[in-house]
Structures are given as C-alpha cells and as structure tokens.
Amino acid sequence: MLLARVAEVSREVAATSARSRKIGLLAELFAEAVPEESPLVIAYLAGRLPQGRIGVGWSVLKNVVPPAVPPAEAPGLTLARVDTALAELAAVSGAGARAERDRLVRSLFTAATQDEQELLLRLLSGDVRQGALDAIALEGVAKAATVPAAELRRAVMLEGSLPPVAQAVLAEGATALDRFTLRVGSPVQPMLAHTAASVTEAIAALGACAVEEKLDGIRVQVHRIGDDVRVHTRSLDDITDRLPEVVATARAVPSDAFILDGEVIALDPGTGRPVSFQSIAARVGSRTDVAGARAALPLTPVFFDVLAADAESLIDRPGRDRHAVLARLLPEPHRVRRLVVTDPADPARVEEAERFFTETLERGHEGVLVKALDAPYVAGRRGRTWLKVKPVHTVDLVVLAVERGHGRRTGLLSNLHLGARTEDGGFVMLGKTFKGLTDEMLRWQTERLGELAVADDGFTVRVRPELVVEIAYDGLQASTRYPAGITLRFARVLRHRPDKPASEADTVGAITGQR
Numbered sequence: 001m002l003l004a005r006v007a008e009v010s011r012e013v014a015a016t017s018a019r020s021r022k023i024g025l026l027a028e029l030f031a032e033a034v035p036e037e038s039p040l041v042i043a044y045l046a047g048r049l050p051q052g053r054i055g056v057g058w059s060v061l062k063n064v065v066p067p068a069v070p071p072a073e074a075p076g077l078t079l080a081r082v083d084t085a086l087a088e089l090a091a092v093s094g095a096g097a098r099a100e101r102d103r104l105v106r107s108l109f110t111a112a113t114q115d116e117q118e119l120l121l122r123l124l125s126g127d128v129r130q131g132a133l134d135a136i137a138l139e140g141v142a143k144a145a146t147v148p149a150a151e152l153r154r155a156v157m158l159e160g161s162l163p164p165v166a167q168a169v170l171a172e173g174a175t176a177l178d179r180f181t182l183r184v185g186s187p188v189q190p191m192l193a194h195t196a197a198s199v200t201e202a203i204a205a206l207g208a209c210a211v212e213e214k215l216d217g218i219r220v221q222v223h224r225i226g227d228d229v230r231v232h233t234r235s236l237d238d239i240t241d242r243l244p245e246v247v248a249t250a251r252a253v254p255s256d257a258f259i260l261d262g263e264v265i266a267l268d269p270g271t272g273r274p275v276s277f278q279s280i281a282a283r284v285g286s287r288t289d290v291a292g293a294r295a296a297l298p299l300t301p302v303f304f305d306v307l308a309a310d311a312e313s314l315i316d317r318p319g320r321d322r323h324a325v326l327a328r329l330l331p332e333p334h335r336v337r338r339l340v341v342t343d344p345a346d347p348a349r350v351e352e353a354e355r356f357f358t359e360t361l362e363r364g365h366e367g368v369l370v371k372a373l374d375a376p377y378v379a380g381r382r383g384r385t386w387l388k389v390k391p392v393h394t395v396d397l398v399v400l401a402v403e404r405g406h407g408r409r410t411g412l413l414s415n416l417h418l419g420a421r422t423e424d425g426g427f428v429m430l431g432k433t434f435k436g437l438t439d440e441m442l443r444w445q446t447e448r449l450g451e452l453a454v455a456d457d458g459f460t461v462r463v464r465p466e467l468v469v470e471i472a473y474d475g476l477q478a479s480t481r482y483p484a485g486i487t488l489r490f491a492r493v494l495r496h497r498p499d500k501p502a503s504e505a506d507t508v509g510a511i512t513g514q515r
C-alpha cells in the first residue's frame with residue numbers, strides 16, 4: 001500500500017465528525033491493505049512510530065519542512081519502504097549520527113509527494129491527532145474483517161495491542177479470534193477505574209461491594225509458569241529483573257500457573273508507613289545495581305486481583321470469587337486490605353466504609369477503590385465497576401509544550417503547557433504550571449521533554465504530546481485566555497506519569513463533568 005493512500009484517508013477521517021463515516025473510511029482502507037500491512041496502517045493513522053523513539057527531533061526536521069525538499073511528482077512511497085527508513089533511523093548511533101539522520105530523513109522526504117511529506121512531518125513531529133483513533137481503527141478492522149467489534153476488542157485486550165490481532169483477523173476472519181485467549185505468560189491490558197466523589201456515592205452506584213486500600217506505587221502484573229516468573233508494568237513492559245522481591249513472593253505462592261494483579265509499594269522500616277511514590281518510582285526505574293537499590297529500599301508487592309490460577313482463567317468470574325482464590329494464594333501483607341459491604345442499604349455499613357476510607361488515609365495511602373462484588377475483570381477497560389475515591393481533585397493532562405526556565409531554573413525546561421484530550425482525539429490547552437516540581441522532577445522532565453521536542457523558538461519548546469502528568473487543582477475557573485474557556489485554579493504537578501499513554505489522559509468533558 002502507498003503512504004499516499006494513508007495520507008488521503010487520514011485527512012478524510014480528520015475532516016469528518018461522524019464516527020460511523022470515520023469507521024467506514026477506515027474499513028475500506030483495511031480491506032485494501034494486505035493483512036501484513038495493517039499494523040503499519042494502524043500505527044501511522046494514530047501517529048505512532050512502531051520503532052518507538054527514533055532520535056529525530058526538531059533539529060533534523062526543520063530542514064525538511066515543506067517546501068524545503070522538492071517533493072516527488074507521483075506517489076511511489078510504500079508503507080514497507082517508510083518502515084525500513086524508520087528502522088534505519090532508529091538504528092543510527094555513535095559519531096556522525098546527526099549527519100546520518102539528516103541524510104536518511106532527506107532521502108525519505110525526497111521520495112515523498114507533497115501530501116506524503118506533510119503526513120511524514122506530522123508523524124515524526126507527533127502532530128497527528130491520535131488517541132481516539134485507536135478505538136475507531138478497531139471498529140474499522142472489525143467491519144473490514146466482518147467480526148463483531150466487542151469480540152475483537154476482547155481479543156485486543158487479552159493480546160495487549162491491536163496490530164497483531166488486526167493482522168490475524170484480516171487474514172483469517174473470525175476463527176483467528178479463538179487464538180487470543182487469556183494465557184498465563186502473555187500479559188494483558190490491566191483493568192482501570194473510574195472516579196467517584198465519595199465512598200457513599202460509590203456504594204450507592206455499585207451496591208454490594210468491597211472497599212480496598214488504594215496503594216500508591218507501581219502497578220504490576222505477575223505471571224508464573226512453574227519456576228518462571230515474569231513481572232510486567234501497566235504498559236506491559238517486562239521489569240522482572242528489577243524486582244527480585246516480587247519474583248520471590250510469586251515463587252512462594254502455592255500454585256504453579258497463575259496471573260496476579262497488584263501494586264508494588266515500599267514501607268518505612270521504622271514507622272511501617274508507605275514511602276513516597278517518587279522513591280518507589282526511582283527504585284523501580286534503576287536498572288543497574290539492583291541489589292544495592294534493593295538494600296536501600298526493599299519493596300513489598302501487594303496484590304488485589306487474580307486473573308488465572310492453576311492455569312485456569314478467572315477473568316469472567318465475579319470479583320468475590322476471584323478474591324476468594326486470592327485469599328487462598330496469599331496471606332495479608334501481600335494481599336490488599338479490604339472491607340466487604342454486603343448490605344449497601346444499611347447506613348451503619350456505609351458509615352463503616354467511610355471510616356475505612358479515613359483510616360486508610362491516616363495510614364498514609366492515597367485513597368480507596370470501591371469494587372462491585374459481582375463484576376468480572378474487564379481487561380483494558382476503565383470499568384464502571386471499579387471506582388476510585390481520593391481526597392483531592394486530580395487530573396491527568398498531557399504536556400503540549402514547555403518553557404525554558406530562568407533564574408535558578410536556567411538550563412531547565414520548567415513551565416508546562418497542559419492539555420486535556422478532546423473527543424475527536426486532539427488536545428486543548430487548559431493552563432500552565434511549574435508548581436510542585438522538585439529539583440529531581442525538573443531534571444527528569446528536562447531530559448524527557450528534550451527527547452520529545454519538535455519545535456523551539458528559544459523560549460517555548462513544543463513537544464510530541466506524549467508525556468502525561470498528574471495535576472492537583474483547587475477547582476475550575478472561566479478563562480478567556482484558553483480555548484476551552486476554562487482553566488485550572490492553583491494547578492500543581494503531583495508527578496510525571498511515563499507509564500500512562502496520552503490516549504488515557506482526561507478529556508475536557510470528563511474534567512468539566514459533561515462527559
């Protein structure tokens with residue numbers, strides 16, 4: 001397939017607001033592609049580079065911004081050729097890397113028509129509207145392969161991503177879906193939660209439920225087959241080598257084929273209270289001298305769900321049954337503390353649950369999760385059967401740009417321009433802040449945002465919209481300065497969320513309560 005065709009459909013999809021029309025356009029595109037090309041189509045449409053970071057920043061791109069390179073007259077650039085070029089770019093390193101990148105990017109742009117150059121530029125600079133497109137692409141694939149979207153979605157969650165499932169169903173049809181089942185050893189997208197304003201509100205919405213501590217650490221999904229243990233993050237990266245404590249806990253579990261879902265935290269040896277998220281993130285992030293890092297800050301895994309045990313899938317079973325299995329597998333320090341509310345109509349029980357919330361905060365945890373007892377585990381979904389309750393308002397926003405610091409912060413990238421997602425897959429700026437950033441966080445974001453930079457006027461650096469930050473704020477206020485007409489009062493950065501994709505940041509609708 002030619003890149004020109006993807007460029008054409010990408011433009012048509014952006015120009016129409018009707019979801020069904022977008023799905024129809026994508027279905028036609030997937031029907032035209034050979035199945036092996038569909039992973040590239042999905043990636044390019046969503047503005048993702050399959051190679052991940054390829055080291056091409058603004059310093060290289062500014063030399064090819066149209067009309068810098070004379071465009072090809074007729075389209076001839078295939079998806080396979082673009083993929084090869086990007087792989088070559090990703091492999092460049094060492095002395096002369098900059099010149100080599102310039103040469104490769106120029107040669108790619110020389111082969112592209114004007115339309116294609118524009119798509120490539122948007123792709124490389126992270127300016128393609130993304131996020132919502134993944135969900136629409138899934139429906140487009142379902143339509144092209146004539147399989148029910150719900151079945152395809154389930155297969156995608158169990159596989160971890162759309163491209164391999166798309167390729168299989170487009171080649172073989174519905175029968176391919178049977179291959180994508182829950183397998184111990186193959187990570188699945190974790191279940192996520194919605195927000196409730198209070199425990200009382202959450203119980204009213206869910207009925208019979210369990211109120212669990214919300215532990216503030218790193219989410220882990222642990223798979224064990226025999227002696228082989230693998231630990232995955234929320235974004236399914238394998239971090240087994242960095243977490244020997246988790247491996248040891250998993251080896252002690254009396255079952256030799258299971259999947260556990262939980263959080264790793266660290267407890268202060270003196271007070272027994274949880275240590276800060278930043279310290280845990282630094283420990284989990286350190287790849288060298290794991291033994292030294294472990295000695296300085298030992299971690300404790302605490303599990304709250306079990307997806308499979310004794311090689312049997314449990315995801316379709318109600319939460320109360322899964323928890324009974326969890327209780328059989330793990331003793332309490334490694335199993336989340338929780339309170340079951342079997343009679344949600346009894347005010348005394350609701351009061352008890354509110355007390356559990358207060359005590360959980362007093363013990364130093366960040367809030368609670370209220371979970372329906374009868375709900376299955378919906379992999380990859382922000383289900384309405386898990387509701388989180390926290391004492392402060394927080395939102396997850398995406399960094400769109402960052403201003404260079406001055407004074408004490410000279411040389412650092414400091415003031416963040418924050419964007420919420422829009423329903424059509426773009427971003428809208430809601431405000432700026434540098435409050436809450438510690439020296440360590442400033443150093444970290446300067447490096448990370450430097451890698452994401454796509455334009456720089458000497459004052460403001462525009463970045464690929466990929467880094468999510470968790471922001472606390474005191475409320476919303478009307479604003480004529482920002483395009484959504486609102487801004488956040490006293491916004492402050494709580495933490496960077498490199499584990500969270502931009503497609504999961506909050507939408508303007510969710511923030512203003514008009515979802």
Ligand SMILES: Nc1ncnc2c1ncn2[C@@H]1O[C@H](COP(=O)(O)OP(=O)(O)OP(=O)(O)O)[C@@H](O)[C@H]1O
Nearest residue numbers: 192193212213214215216218219263304336369388
């Ligand atoms: N008992 C628990 N049950 C489920 N998730 C828990 C629990 N304790 C802590 N967590 C964490 O809370 C998260 C659930 O909240 P949510 O689905 O909103 O994800 P999130 O956006 O990463 O949340 P947050 O930003 O509030 O940590 C999980 O991803 C997990 O890391």
